[in-house]
Amino acid sequence: MAKPYITKKHCIIEIVSYVLMLAAFIIAIVGMVVLPEEIATHFDGAGNVDGYGSPAVLIMLPIIMLVCNGVTSLILHLLPPDAWNTPCKIQPGQEVVVYRDMASMLVWMELQISAFTLFDTIMTYRQSGKMILVGAIVFGVVLTLTIIYEIIMIVRHSKK
Numbered sequence: 001m002a003k004p005y006i007t008k009k010h011c012i013i014e015i016v017s018y019v020l021m022l023a024a025f026i027i028a029i030v031g032m033v034v035l036p037e038e039i040a041t042h043f044d045g046a047g048n049v050d051g052y053g054s055p056a057v058l059i060m061l062p063i064i065m066l067v068c069n070g071v072t073s074l075i076l077h078l079l080p081p082d083a084w085n086t087p088c089k090i091q092p093g094q095e096v097v098v099y100r101d102m103a104s105m106l107v108w109m110e111l112q113i114s115a116f117t118l119f120d121t122i123m124t125y126r127q128s129g130k131m132i133l134v135g136a137i138v139f140g141v142v143l144t145l146t147i148i149y150e151i152i153m154i155v156r157h158s159k160k
Contacts, residue, residue, distance in 0.1 A: 005081060005099035013107040014073065020114035021066055024121040028058035031125045043129025058124055065117040069110045076106045087151050090158045097157045105150035112143050 031039075035055040042051030075084070081099040090098045116139040123132050 003077075003081075004096050005103050006076065007100065007103075010076075010103050010107045013111050014076075017069060017107070017111040017114040020111070020118045021062060021069060024062040024065075024114070024118040025059070027118075027121050027125050028062050031055050031058045031121075035125070039124075040127050040129065041124065043132050045133045047129035047132065049129060058121060061120055061124075062117055065113050069113055072106050072110050076103055086154060086158070088155050088158050091160070094158050094160055097160075098154055101150055101154045101157055104153075105147060108146045108150070109143060112139060112146065115139075 032055045035058075037054065038052050039055050039057075040049040040051070041053040041057045042049070044050045081095070081102065084099070084102055086098065086102065116135065119135045119139075120132065123129065123135070
């Protein structure tokens with residue numbers, strides 16, 4: 001059954017996000033094989049190592065974030081949109097456009113989560129903490145701005 005609020009663009013963004021997640025998994029698995037038995041697994045805000053562990057730790061972030069994206073995909077594709085928690089009352093006749101805004105928010109969040117997961121996995125694989133704080137800040141800001149923008153669009157479209 002076609003869902004008019006899920007566009008081809010949404011599907012492409014979602015596919016790209018899962019490709020990025022797959023890349024993070026591949027890097028983590030390679031790291032588990034080729035890196036020494038003990039690696040830097042955590043870095044402080046200045047990029048200095050403050051935790052060590054097994055290279056198996058590399059796989060943890062991709063697993064956690066894959067679960068996050070998986071739940072988001074399940075919500076998008078299986079949960080009826082009238083069960084979604086919208087930030088305002090939807091005016092009759094505006095459902096499709098508002099649900100499309102909600103779908104956009106979900107897929108952009110999936111893409112951002114996947115991109116950050118790949119970035120963090122690469123940095124940990126490379127044993128470099130220099131840019132992890134910057135990456136985390138950029139991720140948090142972009143994610144927050146996406147949510148704010150989509151909420152504004154939802155509110156605007158729900159009133160038309």
